[in-house]
Amino acid sequence: LVNHLALIGCGLIGSSIARAAKQFKAANKISVFDRDVNVRERARALKFADHVAETAAEAVDGADLVILCVPASAYADVLKSIAPVLKQGAIVSDTGSVKSSAAAILKKYLPPQVSIVPAHPVAGTEFSGPDAGFAELFHQRWCILTPDEAVPQAATEEVGAFWRALGANVDVMNAEHHDQVLAITSHIPHLIAYNIVGTADHLEQVTQREVIKYSAGGFRDFTRIASSDPVMWRDIFLNNKQAVLEMLSRFLDDLACLQKAIEHDDGEALHKHFAHTRAIRKEIIAAGQETKAPDFGRNPKPLQ
Amino acid sequence: LVNHLALIGCGLIGSSIARAAKQFKAANKISVFDRDVNVRERARALKFADHVAETAAEAVDGADLVILCVPASAYADVLKSIAPVLKQGAIVSDTGSVKSSAAAILKKYLPPQVSIVPAHPVAGTEFSGPDAGFAELFHQRWCILTPDEAVPQAATEEVGAFWRALGANVDVMNAEHHDQVLAITSHIPHLIAYNIVGTADHLEQVTQREVIKYSAGGFRDFTRIASSDPVMWRDIFLNNKQAVLEMLSRFLDDLACLQKAIEHDDGEALHKHFAHTRAIRKEIIAAGQETKAPDFGRNPKPLQ
Numbered sequence: 001l002v003n004h005l006a007l008i009g010c011g012l013i014g015s016s017i018a019r020a021a022k023q024f025k026a027a028n029k030i031s032v033f034d035r036d037v038n039v040r041e042r043a044r045a046l047k048f049a050d051h052v053a054e055t056a057a058e059a060v061d062g063a064d065l066v067i068l069c070v071p072a073s074a075y076a077d078v079l080k081s082i083a084p085v086l087k088q089g090a091i092v093s094d095t096g097s098v099k100s101s102a103a104a105i106l107k108k109y110l111p112p113q114v115s116i117v118p119a120h121p122v123a124g125t126e127f128s129g130p131d132a133g134f135a136e137l138f139h140q141r142w143c144i145l146t147p148d149e150a151v152p153q154a155a156t157e158e159v160g161a162f163w164r165a166l167g168a169n170v171d172v173m174n175a176e177h178h179d180q181v182l183a184i185t186s187h188i189p190h191l192i193a194y195n196i197v198g199t200a201d202h203l204e205q206v207t208q209r210e211v212i213k214y215s216a217g218g219f220r221d222f223t224r225i226a227s228s229d230p231v232m233w234r235d236i237f238l239n240n241k242q243a244v245l246e247m248l249s250r251f252l253d254d255l256a257c258l259q260k261a262i263e264h265d266d267g268e269a270l271h272k273h274f275a276h277t278r279a280i281r282k283e284i285i286a287a288g289q290e291t292k293a294p295d296f297g298r299n300p301k302p303l304q
Numbered sequence: 305l306v307n308h309l310a311l312i313g314c315g316l317i318g319s320s321i322a323r324a325a326k327q328f329k330a331a332n333k334i335s336v337f338d339r340d341v342n343v344r345e346r347a348r349a350l351k352f353a354d355h356v357a358e359t360a361a362e363a364v365d366g367a368d369l370v371i372l373c374v375p376a377s378a379y380a381d382v383l384k385s386i387a388p389v390l391k392q393g394a395i396v397s398d399t400g401s402v403k404s405s406a407a408a409i410l411k412k413y414l415p416p417q418v419s420i421v422p423a424h425p426v427a428g429t430e431f432s433g434p435d436a437g438f439a440e441l442f443h444q445r446w447c448i449l450t451p452d453e454a455v456p457q458a459a460t461e462e463v464g465a466f467w468r469a470l471g472a473n474v475d476v477m478n479a480e481h482h483d484q485v486l487a488i489t490s491h492i493p494h495l496i497a498y499n500i501v502g503t504a505d506h507l508e509q510v511t512q513r514e515v516i517k518y519s520a521g522g523f524r525d526f527t528r529i530a531s532s533d534p535v536m537w538r539d540i541f542l543n544n545k546q547a548v549l550e551m552l553s554r555f556l557d558d559l560a561c562l563q564k565a566i567e568h569d570d571g572e573a574l575h576k577h578f579a580h581t582r583a584i585r586k587e588i589i590a591a592g593q594e595t596k597a598p599d600f601g602r603n604p605k606p607l608q
Contacts (some may be wrong), residue, residue, distance in 0.1 A: 002382065021494075025546075029332065041308075044582060054561075064327065064397075073571075080334065122521045123520055124520045124521075125597065125598035126585075127549065132598065134598075136519075140431060141515055141520050144518070149606040182518065184504050184507060184510055184515065184523070185510075185521045186518070186521025187506070188503075189500060189521070189523050190522050191559075191562060192496055192500065192559070193522070193525075194500065194581055195555065195558050196488075196492065196496065197581040197584055198558055198577055198580065199488070199492075199555045199558045201584065202583070203488060205481075206485050206488055208584070208587075212587045212591050213475075213591060213593070214446055214489045214490070215588045216426050216446075216494035216594075217428075217486060218416060218491075218529050219489040219490065219493050220594045221526075221529060223581070223584055223585035223588055223594070224525060224599075224600065226524050226581040227582040227586075228583060230575050230579040230582075231575065234571050236568050237565075237569075238566070238574070239569075247412065247503070248563060250507065250561075251414070251604060252556075254499050254502055254506070255496065255499045258499055259496070259549070262542070262549060265542055270537070270538040270542070271534050271535065274498055274530075274538060276531075277498055277501040277527070277536040278531040280504070280515070281430075281524075281527035281528065281530070284516050285520045287517065289517070289519050289524055290524045294429035294431050294436065294438075295429040295430070296601065296602065297600065297601050298604070
C-alpha cells in the first residue's frame with residue numbers, strides 16, 4: 001500500500017491509475033496534476049483523486065510515489081518543477097513507452113535522494129483523456145520495470161507491488177532490451193497502421209467513402225491503433241529511433257520477399273508464410289492477452 | 305425469395321449463407337456440397353442445409369441460384385463438374401475477394417444459358433470451417449456485385465435481393481474497380497499483417513515468448529487478420545497481383561516518408577501525419593462498419 005500517490009498527467013493512463021488505485025485500495029491518498037486546466041476541471045468532476053493540484057510541485061508535495069503519465073516531450077518541464085520539492089526517499093516512476101530515453105532524462109533532473117524506477121504498463125485503448133480511463137485497464141496486462149543497478153531493490157519491489165495491486169503482472173528487464181521488444185510489439189505496428197490509413201487517404205483511384213464502406217475487409221482493424229494520441233506517438237518514434245529503424249528495416253526486408261513471391265506467382269511461398277502465422281495468435285489468446293471472440297467480439301452472436 | 309439455393313463450399317462463408325438463408329427465410333430449399341468429406345459430415349450434423357450432396361453436380365441439380373463459396377483455385381474444378389447439369393436460366397454467383405479473375409473463369413466454363421453475377425460479401429472473421437459460420441455474419445456489411453453489361457438486369461436484382469434478405473447492403477460496380485478498392489481496404493492490410501507476424505517470429509534479439517507477453521501494445525491486433533485462411537489468401541494475392549502490387553508500392557512510398565521523418569527527427573511531420581488519421585475511424589464507426597467500444601470491446605467495463 002502506497003501512503004501518498006502523486007500522478008502527473010490525467011489522460012487515459014493517469015486517470016486509469018487513479019481509478020484503479022482507489023478501487024483496489026493501492027494508495028491511501030491520491031494527488032494529481034495536469035497542465036491542461038480543462039483536464040483538471042474534468043478530474044475534479046470525475047472525482048478519481050483526493051486532490052487535484054494547481055501545480056506539479058503542489059501535487060508531489062509529501063508524496064511517497066510519484067508517477068509521470070505524460071508524453072515524453074513533457075518530462076523535462078515536469079521534472080524541473082518537482083525536483084526541488086520531492087520528499088527525501090520518494091520513488092519517482094513513469095509510464096512511458098520508451099525506457100532508455102526516459103531513464104536518461106529522469107536521472108538528469110532528479111536529485112540523488114530519490115529512487116528512480118521507470119515503468120511501462122503495456123496497456124491502453126485508442127481513446128485519450130481523463131474520461132477514457134477505467135480501473136480495469138491494467139488487469140492481466142504486463143507492466144515492465146527498468147530500474148538500473150543503482151536503484152535500491154526495495155524501491156523496485158514497492159513499485160512492482162503497486163502495479164500488482166492494480167491487477168497487472170510485473171516484469172523487470174533492462175531499458176535497452178525493453179525498447180527493442182516494444183519496437184516490434186507496439187511501435188512498428190503503430191507505424192504501419194498510421195501509414196496505411198494515410199495511404200488510403202491519398203489514393204486518387206479509390207475514394208475515402210469507398211475505404212470507409214468496405215473497411216470491414218481488414219482495414220478498419222488498423223484504424224483503431226492509428227487513432228491513438230498523436231503527441232504520445234510522435235514522442236515514441238523520436239525517442240526510440242534506433243530500435244524502430246532497425247525493426248522497420250527487418251519488416252521491409254520480409255515484405256520485399258512477399259512482394260517478390262506475388263510478382264513471381266510463387267503460391268507455395270505465400271501459402272507457407274500464411275500457414276505459419278496462426279500459431280502465434282493461439283498463444284497470445286492462451287496467454288490471456290487477447291480474446292478469441294470471433295471478429296474481436298464485434299458480432300452479436302458468439303462462436304459456438 | 306430463392307426457390308432452390310445451392311452452395312458449393314461449406315466453410316465460414318458458405319455455412320454462414322446457409323444459416324442466414326434459413327433463418328431469414330431467403331430460400332425455400334438449400335443444397336450444399338463440400339469436397340472435404342469431414343466438412344460434409346459436419347454440415348449434416350449442424351443441419352444448416354436441407355440436403356448435403358455427395359457431388360457438386362448433385363447439389364446444383366434443379367437449383368435456381370448457385371453460389372461458389374470456395375477459394376479461387378478451386379473454381380475450375382467446381383465449374384467443370386456443374387456446367388453440364390445447370391438448369392436453363394439458373395444464376396451462378398460466387399463470394400470471392402477478387403472479381404476480374406472470377407468473372408473470367410466463370411465465363412470460361414459456364415454455358416450461355418446461365419446468368420453470371422459475381423459477388424463479394426465484405427464480411428468475415430478470423431475463423432474458418434463449417435463450425436465458424438453464423439447467420440448474422442452479413443448484417444450491415446456490404447455485398448458488392450460485379451456483373452458485366454451482358455447480364456440481364458433481373459438476374460442482378462435477384463442476387464441483390466437475396467443478399468439484402470441476409471441483412472447485407474448491396475452495391476454494384478465493375479470488377480476492375482472492385483479489385484482496386486479491395487486491394488487497399490483488405491488485401492494490403494492482410495499482407496502487412498501476415499508480414500509483421502512473420503517478422504516478429506524471426507527476430508533473434510526478441511523471443512517469441514516476449515512477443516506474446518507484450519502483444520497488447522498493438523501487435524495482437526494484427527494477429528487476428530493474419531490468422532485467416534492461408535489457401536484463400538494465397539489465391540487472393542495470386543489473382544489480384546496487379547492491384548496489390550500497385551497499392552503496395554504506394555504504401556511503401558508513404559512508409560519511406562515516415563522512415564525519413566524518424567531518421568531526421570522531424571517531429572512536426574510525424575505529428576501532422578498521426579493527427580490526421582483519427583477522422584477516418586470516426587467515419588467508419590458512423591457508417592456502422594466498426595464498434596467504438598474501447599479496445600474493440602475486449603475490456604470488461606465499457607467507456608462511459
